[in-house]
Amino acid sequence: MTPAINIAKKKKILFTVHEYEHDPAAESYGVEAAEKLGVDPDRVFKTLVVANDKNLIVAVVPVMKRLDLKLLAKAVGVKKVGMADVKIVERTTGYVVGGVSPLGQKKLLPTYIDSSAEGCETIFVSAGRRGVDIELSPDDLVKLLKASYKAFAK
Template sequence: MSKATPATRALEHSGVAFTVHTYDYDPDADRIGLQAAEAIGEDPARVLKTLMALVDGKPACVILPSDREVAMKKLAAALGGKSAQMMKPADAERATGYKVGGISPFGQRRKVPVAIEEAALAHDLVFINGGQRGLQLRLDPKDAQRVLGAVAASVVA
């Protein structure tokens, strides 16, 4: 597995400190984020999943703990919209340049609005997908928020 991805390059370019962690990705897992947390031996609240959504029909990204679900109305409100829905997997892959299960908020093809669950900012370090299935990046969530220009909000159901 290559540890150089558009996500790692984007973080290196921004000067953010991070470490790379690999695990055995299970394509048959019911919940990919929870499988990642278990595989690396971390609390699911610290292993954040990256989801792509449409807010008022426009692409957006939301980052939240892997053991939580996104509340679409809260996501829409956080990003100044009226409604939100999950993006179809094929559309998410086209929009980001990453495969589902390996979507990172860093280094996406186009800059889109990003919301991060505010509770995640309470942790010293979190894990966020590194742009490849089985690749997690450990970093300060406040650095992630700053680099992404993410809005911190309560976005979980």
């Protein structure tokens, strides 16, 4: 079990855990997950952590799209954001890059989910370890994280 799965169990939401054999040579963990799980890549989301001065923000983005830093900054009402340092991400979230889950992080960070998730019955996000995804309702994810939907992916 990972902290992400434990949170989902504790909060008694509907979810399914999906495991696959992770290839360390994969160029994109999210695309690999979609391919190996045989699901539409528009339903598989990656978890990215960005920084604004000293604040960290989590962005949950479809794996086939790019995070537009300017759109995210505008959407959350800040001047500028950039990708957070890997060491800071791992220390703050408790997860290794490539396995960062929006759920079960050491510290609950402000989280925004790309608005494309709203049209999905369920989405897949990392369950906190490479090769393990959790499928759940995007609305449940919003509730668990006190997150909100914003448009910031291209």
